[in-house]
Amino acid sequence: MFSIEAIKNLRNSGSVVPSSRFLVNKMTRSINGEDHVIVxxxxGNGKITKNILQKKSLRSRLISFELNPTMYEKAQSKLPVDGRFWLVNGSAFSFDQYLEQRQIQKVDQFISSLPLSLLNENDIDNLLAKVKAHLHPQGVFIQYQYSLDKYELLKSHFKEVKLSFTPLNFPPAFVYRCSI
Ligand SMILES: C[S@@+](CC[C@H](N)C(=O)[O-])C[C@H]1O[C@@H](n2cnc3c(N)ncnc32)[C@H](O)[C@@H]1O
Known part of the structure; x- marks a missing residue:
């Protein structure tokens, strides 16, 4: 299902295969027992989302954004949406409006699978400016990419960008851990 929908919408999905468990674990590594706001x-198919839900504390809140309505419906049918997990059929670019409506000021962790290579740099700049404005001072923005083409852009936004590589994924992926 993920692959069919991903192929139909390759411009937005950026991949035809869901993330491997190795990549999923790397993306969620900093989720511990603390009560956090996670965005x-x-x-997508909810692989990372499911892992976040398994690792997060009961009182942590997770808000997950999926643009594609078919992917959203599929994810909604298999993920346990409740008072502390909200799945939003909408663009990540509007996450700030959603947080404002719920009076959430700061986010501890952003975990992003957005296909950065397919987005234009102005849009990424705008998104990252909003991410920084909402990121807790000790928080992290975690993003994966199949190339390094947005590494310099991320470094221009964040004080620190730690880079790691996950060969056991198709395609192999780079993970950025960014802090302010
Ligand atoms: C590479 S897939 C990742 C799916 C899953 N998280 C994983 O890692 O296996 C990227 C996902 O981002 C979604 N997407 C693309 N642009 C988006 C946007 N502006 N807001 C929210 N979701 C978006 C796509 O529809 C797709 O499901």
Whole structure:
């Protein structure tokens, strides 16, 4: 299902295969027992989302954004949406409006699968400016990419960008851990 929908919408999905468990684990590595606000961009088939839900504390809140209505419906049918997990059929670019409506000021972790290579740099700049404005001072923005083409852009936005590589994924992926 993910692959069919991903192929139909390759411009937005950026991949035809869901993330491997190795990549999923790397993306969620910093989720511990603390009560956090976690925002995910690009739910897709919900593989990362499910892992976040398994690792997060009961009182942590997760808000996950998926643009594609078919992917959203599929994810909604298999993920346990409740008072502390909200799945939003909408663009990650509007995450700030959603947080404002719920009076959430700061986010501890952003976990993003957005296909950065397919987005234009002005849009990424705008999104990252909003991410920084909402990121807790000790928080992290975590993003994966199949190339390094947005590494310099991320470094221009964040004080620190730690880079790691996950060969056991198709395609192999780079993970950025960014802090302010
Ligand atoms: C590479 S897939 C990742 C799916 C899943 N998180 C994973 O890692 O296996 C990227 C996902 O981001 C979604 N997406 C693309 N642009 C988006 C946007 N502006 N807001 C929210 N989701 C978006 C796509 O529809 C797709 O499901």
């Amino acid at each position: 995910e961009f690009g739910t």
